[in-house]
Amino acid sequence: MDKSESNSLKKKFFMHLKMKTMDIKKLILKTLELKTINFKTIKFKNINMKSFKLNKKMINWKRIDWKNFKATVGTIMKEPKRVIAIGFVSVMLISGIGITQSLVISMGSDVTMASDDEEVSYVEVMMNNQVLGYVPSVSVGQNMVEAARVNLIERMGYDPELTQDIKYIPQHGEKMIFTDEKELLEILENTMYAAIEDIKVKGFVMKIGDDFTVALESEEALKAVLEGAQKVYLEDESTVSVEMKKDPHNTLVMKPEIKVLQKELTVDRNFLTSATLSATAESEESGKVFESVVKEISLEQQIVVIEAFVNADEIVDVETATSMITKENEKVKTYTVQTGDSPSVIALSNGMTTRELYDLNAGLEERASKIQIGEELIVMVPEPELFVSSVEEVVYTEIIDKHKVYVDNPNAYIGTDEVLEPGVEGVLEVHALIKKLNGKEFDRVILEETVISEPTTEKILRGSKALPITNATGTFQVPMIKYRLTSKFGPRWGRMHTGIDLAGPRGTEIKAADGGRVIAAGWDGGYGYRVVIDHGNGMTSLYAHASAIYVKVGQDVGKYERIAAVGNTGNSTGPHLHFEIHVNGVRKDPMKYLKF
Structure with missing residues (x-):
């Protein structure tokens, strides 16, 4: 309907209202020219229009939906001072004696109409069947309830979306003292507040990956968690800073940005001098990193932080949150069988028992000796929620093996050596980049190597007499001449360490701890290149992570043979x-069997 048609209807409406008397049904039909009014829902009574007058200004024409106008409820009283409620229109009518009444229908509320013969003295405002106050009209009560709701939202910081049973009950007869507006507003707000079952508080919810979330009380706490989680995996004193960057499309969403504040090695490093070369070569410090700095650090998963209101009991402190995202939890992964794998090796390399591996893979136990390269198995891998990758620039020293010259001694068994002229090991300074994931190295790039001192030659009288085949003596010798014991048998990093670790420069000779027959030699998954020797009487020894293997399966070796x-x-x-x-x-614990 266009504007001209609307104005025409308005004129007709006023023209007909000026008539002294008219049946109200005909008035509506003739004036509004609508056939969609359901008059069965309207109770009509004859109205004396003799002294009826209408104030044009009291009609809110903007609120009339002319296109979809339909009367759904309404009652025409005996006197024109009552309200006509038709569809979406609220029309204020003024009678000849100047009494005005209006009614605004409140969504979600019940309004009880007064009877035909009695005036409304006051209106009771009820919430959850409890009378909270008295107001002069329904509209005043509705306005007070809405104002209280707005105040509550401002007070809480969010809309609790309460479903309240609100009623406005008109009363008649004796007048009642109306409740003070300020007092009623406070009562309504407090009543709504008391009805909230779970009070929410403002928090910062961090989502890592697809399914892990944790809530903290502030942005500062969130930064502390991310900074602390990264320092768990850093071995140097580098300072890591976390900045939260707001999403340009949604200011309530943030993403962390990681910065390393120190990125360069110090210029005035203390290089080894000739006076300390010998001591360094003989000490346990050789081979250790003596200077390190983090060049880069990043978080592998997508991390999103949302400012939101959450239940108070969902907020955790910094220490708890840091532990939650760095603690290793068992997660199901797929493992692809490689050359040299066996169920026991696969289980060991993934921190599981063989029984656990069998339980996860139906039928594996029955075909344990027939698994195929490339076959996929289910394993449980301990992983944290947060993955931190880093690139560290390091400087460290390594020992350069001294040159050895051997003079055969046919009267001594192989492996029996006697130093005739001692030599001195050299020292190599290495400048490298080390790539780590959660503190574990997975790649190393050598940038520069500097020989600090050259090694000298050592003359050795070497036994050349053949050892008896599989000559197991029953005692075990430490399988390296020069070594550092870096890890013992027992629990380590949340799992069982099944042997001992002896550190030494790459290429250092590994010797048989006792005589026996080689039963395995080659690649073995997490063990890398490894050798296994059978010494008889149910005893075997294993040598892992080798860079080179000098024996083959079936070969008999003597004690201390390379x-x-x-x-x-x-x-x-x-x-x-x-x-x-x-x-x-x-x-078994090797320390209980080795002879030092």
């Missing part, structure tokens, strides 16, 4: 030998 070289293959964090002793298939 079998491999120290390396960093498999699941290894640096050049070392992982050494195990098994008795009847059970791993």
